[in-house]
Amino acid sequence: MRVIAFFLVGLAVHVIFFISIFDIYFTSPLVHGMTPRATTLTPPASRLVLLVADGLRADSLLTLLPDGSSRAPYLRSVIEESGTWGVSHTRVPTESRPGHVALIAGFYEDVSAVAKGWKENPVEFDSVFNESRHTWCWGSPDILPMFAKGASGDHVYTYTYPAEEEDFASTDASRLDSWVFTQVKSFFQSAKSNSSLRASLLEDKNVLFLHLLGIDTNGHAHRPMSQEYLDNIGLVDTGVAELVSIVEEFFGYDGRTAYVFTSDHGMTNWGSHGAGHPSETLTPLVVWGAGVHNALRVTEPQPYDDGYLQDWKLEHLRRVDVSQADIAPLMASLIGVPIPVNSVGVLPHTYLNNSDLFKAESMYTNAIQVLEQFKMKMTQKKETTLSFRFSPYQQLTESKQAGFINKARMLIQLEKYEDAISLCQSLITHSLEGLVYYHTYDRFFLGCSVVLGFVGWTSYVVLVILKTHARLNRHPSILRQMPSYTLERLCMCVTVVITGFLLIQRSPVTYYIYCLLPVPIWYSVLKESRTLTDLIQSAPSLPLWKCFGYFVLVAFGVELLVASFFYRAVLTVGLAVLSLWPFLSGLVGKAKFHSLSWFLGSLFLALFPLMPVVGREPNIHLVTCAGLLALFTSACYLWSSRRRTPLHLGDRQQFVAQMLHVAVCAYVPSLTHSSLQQKQGLPLLNQIISWTTLGSSLLVPLLSSTRLFHRLLSIFLSLAATYLLLSTGSEALFLPVLSWLMFVWINIEQEAMLAQGVSGRQELSTIDFSANIDIAKIRHLKLDDIRRSYFFVFFIITAFFGTGNIASINRSVLYVFCIYTLYIEVCVCTCVCARVW
Incomplete structure (x- = not known):
């Protein structure tokens, strides 16, 4: 029975230590309670069309064929003539859910979402869709519902195909993308005769989202170098060209539609994704339409030495790379909706074709939105930390925050827009660093508690093994063993102190487990002090x-x-x-x-x-x-x-x-x-x-x-x-x-x-x-x-x-x-x- 009890206790201790990893390193970074921020200036676009080609690699889209032609001629013409392009850099894990969350909500998914298969919302979050007036979505039943579920109100409409259609053993999954384009065509056709739908579409701050899963599915089934994968890119390109024609015709060529084409992640030659290989993290980004710069030709070398410009024959066109989360504030700025409150993206203002005042105001809004998260995180941490233990982030104290804000506002009033943009970028950088600082504020404390417990358990196991299976010299103890009642009282006092400390700080329940677990463990170690003294006395006989x-x-x-x-x-x-x-x-x-x-x-x-x-x-x-x-x-x-x-x-x-x-x-x-x-x-x-x-x-x-x-x-x-x-x-x-x-x-x-x-x-x-x-x-x-x-x-x-x-x-x-x-x-x-x- 003692062996079984020892095994069960050991199993419980190790399970707790394992779970502690997620509490220390993989907690959600989100904070709530911030006020949405938007610029007061008129946005350049009334509506946004977001196209996400799931699993599309940047090189698969941008590399020319041996004869010099492109497998995506329409998007290539946009890059060369009417839009701005770059590479969107994704983060690990390069999966569909975290990729779409970064694109549409502007923050990087925490690992807790793995337990729910990247499908359901483990936490509620804000998104561009939520901030829009209306959003219509077509595509996969695995992606679309999570943005509708997290939206406030009833203004996100989803149209999905049956889940069984996502067959990775399919001979050709491009039919998934054909379904999406067909549904969108039918949607606009019906809007011509449906007055209420037409009225909703003619309003501003609308989003149309097309999730194109065929490329990803074909890549898994046949690999990215297969003809199915490459032909699917051509099908998407043709579909995008037809979609733009339909949208422009429906809205009377009013020039108020912005288009964003990108991907959530890439794919290895092996047909997999999830890790950090460049083939998985480099995705294309093409933006054109209302409020977006036309293609700019450059003669000087660009600040990209990765060799892709030469491989893609695009060294003569300006390339603007972004982090994947930066796309969310870009889309919000184009249609004039508040940037998602949880976004950590930095507005890539180089994409905007608008006045310098609009760019500066948009960057200022972005800076205030990120700063709001920092202030909320700081307030939460300050309220749950004893005043003498609280150490504020020195790069962004309250006085420095006010200094940044006042100086940025003054520079905008003095029409020094470039300086204002630079200062706002600096404020965003400090705010993001501060968010990380407060997010990991208790990491050292919890890490020490877990290490103390783990070292104690290891010491106890070693002492038990030595006591049972080692030939130690048994001598009178050179150390006076602490009486049991004294040891118990000491442990009880330590328990009371730790519990009171955690209660005052209003710590989560798991903190009590991690901090109190070392107490009984070290109590057991101290009770085995006799074995330790026997080991010390036996040491001289060892080689x-x-x-x-x-x-x-x-x-x-x-x-x-x-x-x-x-x-x-x-x-x-x-x-x-x-x-x-x-x-x-x-x-x-x-x-x-x-x-x-x-x-x-x-x-x-x-x-x-x-x-x-x-x-x-x-x-x-x-x-x-x-x-x-x-x-x-x-x-x-x-x-x-x-x-x-x-x-x-x-x-x-x-x-x-x-x-x-x-x-x-x-x-x-x-x-x-x-x-x-x-x-x-x-x-x-x-x-x-x-x-x-x-x-x-x-x-x-x-x-x-x-x-x-x-x-x-x-x-x-x-x-x-x-x-x-x-x-x-x-x-x-x-x-x-x-x-x-x-x-x-x-x-x-x-x-x-x-x-x-x-x-x-x-x-x-x-x-x-x-x-x-x-x-x-x-x-x-x-x-x-x-x-x-x-x-x-x-x-x-x-x-x-x-x-x-x-x-x-x-x-x-x-x-x-x-x-x-x-x-x-x-x-x-x-x-x-x-x-x-």
Whole structure:
């Protein structure tokens, strides 16, 4: 019961620490209560048409064909003659919901929206649609409803196609965009005979939004270099040209319509998005119509050295890049509606073709709107912080705020518009920095509380392990142990003080958990102070050189693991160093074969972090080779162990069936790839095999023999079958190499135990981990267990990032599942063969 209680408490503590990450780093940045701000000057446009080509890369639109023509001739003519263009830089995660929120609401979505699939509103936010008089939207049922749901009143109208139309296995998804253009044409046709609709359309401050999902869907299904994706761009271009003609005709060519064409995110050559590769973060922006500058020709080099201007043959036209959130204030300024109150975008005034006064007033409005957020955030933080603890943002104190505002207003009155614009931009910069300052104000405090709790829990676990499994010298304590009642009173006083402090600051409930959790943890640590004194007194008997070596290993190794989160290639360095372990420890003389296998396996595994994680072309032949490698290694093991541990008939039949299953799964990706290339969709038989494999991989290993390596081999074959179905290239080789290294690790650890003088060696292949363990034969902990623990953590990180980054979480989950499953058996091996003899 004590073990179960310890496990449950440990699980709860780690769950709390995990949740704390989201409270500390991923809370919503939004604040509410600000007053919408708009310029009093007459806007240049009465209506705005926003076209978002979902998943469109900047280079796919702007790169010319080999014959010098454009696949989007109408938009190209707008860029060269009647509009202003640039690149809109998106932020991670490059997904549809956060991209549209940045475009239309002007702020970058917080990570909390992931839990709701980027669909529902986790928080209410303001948007250009909400501030408009009327907004009509056509497109995907995944995107449009969230802006209608968050709007005040009933002035955002949505027209969506059925959700089942979004089929990523479709032969050609351009029909989604054709549907949108057809619906818009019908809409304007019906408005000619519908007097109330016509009257609404003739009002000012209206928005028409077209969400075009076909390009994104075709990119996922066929990749951005496919003919379907490229042809879909041409279809959108033709649709935009027809739409402009219809709109201009309906409104009598009054010149009061502004057009914005852009994309929410790009796409890798691999057909994915979500990470920060330039192909995902660089999207096109083309703006034309009322209030927008015509194309300006330039003769001097532009401040862009990324090479795209030359590639796109547009170096002679002015390019104006923006951050994605900057588009929201641009659209608001064009039609004269308030900038969304949550917007952090900076108005790209270079796009505006209006008087300098209008530009200056628009920038001033933008600055006041961002400053309002800063002031609200500062007020909220000030109200929930003790006065002696509150430290204001020094770059924007109340006196400096007034100074900025008064000076900007004075410059506008003196008609020094350029200086006023520059000053407003400076005010926006300081306000945005201040928003970040107050948003992360409690981060250090919470981080210290969580670290204190985590260090306490780690200390407690270490003391419990040492008390239970270490051979410590038992001496009278050199430290006088604090009486239990005194310790309890001390903890109670600390609890009262922390609770009172949090109550005064009106802190959220989760703050109480993070700040109070360390109290019982450290209470438990202090109760184990006797074990700590025994450890101190036992220290002189330990080999100093070995202790120093492990201290260096842990210090350097932990830094190596931290660096691997930012630079995957660091794992290659770590694996290269680990490959030398048998030679440095002297094990090579006792286990030559296993030492050589460890050396080669580590070096092979070290190649994977050097390989790219995005933009790869499929190589189905490598998947087939990985399947053959898995079969070969399994067959070699079964052949080599046939005499020492003969298989029962049932085990032999199960292994044969599993190996045949792996062979089938090695062939399925090739068949699937061929079928998709021929536009025949995913074969039903492949779907059945895939889902059956996924379900059986969790159950079949439970039916295998309880002998250690037999069970490990069954687990490996089950995972290999599932893994092959998820692979399309070199990553398929990762699991066989990793698994082989884990098998070798078990064997070589046994040799290390034997070298330490443990006698009564038992063949690993004959160990049955279901047998009862003789507690009297359990060995005590040794210094080498520190190295084993570090190896385990290192391989966990390698399993996560060996062939992918955090964006490729689908593979990462499988990797960690694989290594956790294997290491469960390694732990069993440690209990059975490394400690029981």
